[in-house]
C-alpha cells in the first residue's frame with residue numbers, strides 16, 4: 001500500500017463505522033485495524049497486538065531515522081450502546097451499538113498519520129496507541145498499569161485528539177491548561193420492599209425513593225457549588241420495576257459526575273453521599289452509593305508542548321486553528337497526560353447533532369484535513 005487516498009480513508013472510516021464494539025470487546029475492530037496496517041510499508045515498523053493483558057489494544061512503533069525522542073499518538077477505538085438513527089447507507093451493523101462519539105474518525109485519522117510516516121520515514125520515533133475502552137473501563141490507565149509503555153514503547157510526549165461537532169470540519173481546537181473535565185461514575189442502588197400496587201402501606205416503594213433522590217440531587221450544582229466554577233451531575237440510566245401493578249422494592253441509577261478540578265469532583269461526591277444518607281433515613285430503605293473515577297482525570301495539557309502546538313497551528317497556512325473553552329466531556333487520556341507530558345486537542349467535524357447522540361454524523365472532510373495538519377505538526381515538532 002502506498003499513501004492512502006482520500007477515497008480509501010473514507011472507505012476505511014465507513015467500514016469501521018459499521019462494526020462498532022463496546023469497551024474491551026473491540027475484537028473485529030482490532031482485526032480490521034491490523035488488516036489495514038499490515039498492508040502498509042512496515043519496513044521500519046514494529047507491531048504489538050494480541051497483548052495478553054489488553055487483547056484489543058494495538059501498539060505500532062515507527063523507528064525514526066535519527067531519533068531524539070519518541071512521540072506518542074493515541075486513538076481510542078471503542079463505541080457506545082446507542083441505537084443509530086442516522087439513516088446512513090453505512091450505518092452500524094451491530095444492533096444497539098454505534099460510533100456515536102466519532103472514534104471511527106479518530107482511528108481513520110491515526111491510520112492516515114501512521115501511513116504517512118511509514119511512507120515518509122520520520123526523524124524521531126513514533127508510537128501509535130490504538131486504545132480500547134475510552135468510554136468506560138479506562139483502557140489508557142489499564143495499558144499504563146500493565147506496562148505497555150515501558151522500554152522502547154515509552155513516549156517522551158503524547159498527543160491525542162477528539163472530534164468536535166461544534167467546530168468547522170478539519171479545524172483544530174485547543175487551549176492551554178485544562179481541556180476536559182475529570183469524571184467519576186456513580187451507581188446508586190435503592191433497596192426497600194416490593195408489594196401489591198393496591199397496598200402501598202405494606203411495601204416500601206423504591207421508585208418514589210429514587211425519584212426523590214434525583215430531585216434533591218438537582219440542588220447540588222445550583223446550591224452547593226460556587227457558580228463561578230463548573231460541575232455536572234447526570235444520571236443517564238434509571239431502572240426499577242417490572243409491571244404497573246407491582247410496587248418495586250429496588251431501583252438503580254447510573255450516572256456521571258464532572259468537574260474541571262479534583263476538588264470539585266470531591267465536593268460533589270461528598271454532597272451526593274449526604275443526599276443518599278438523607279433518602280435512606282427519610283424513606284427507611286437501604287441506599288448504596290458507589291463511585292469509580294478510574295483513569296478519567298481532568299485532561300491537563302502540558303504548558304510547554306501545548307504552547308508549541310498552538311503556536312504551530314496558529315501560523316500553519318493549512319490549518320484553521322480555534323482557541324476553545326474547557327469542556328465537560330471526560331477522557332481517560334487525562335490519565336496518560338498525568339504520566340507523560342503532552343496535549344489533547346479537538347478536530348472539528350461540523351455537525352448539528354452532538355457527541356453521543358443517535359444522529360451524530362461527523363463531516364468526513366475533517367479526516368484528510370486533520371491528517372494533513374497533524375502530519376505537518378509532527379514533522380515540525382521533530383525539527384524543533
Ligand SMILES: CC(=O)N[C@@H](CCC[C@H](N)C(=O)O)C(=O)O
Pocket residue numbers: 101134135136137162183184185255256257296328329330331332355
Ligand atoms: C469524550 C467522551 O465523551 N468521553 C466520555 C468519557 C466517559 C467517562 C466515564 N465513563 C463517565 O461516564 O464518567 C464522556 O462521557 O465524557
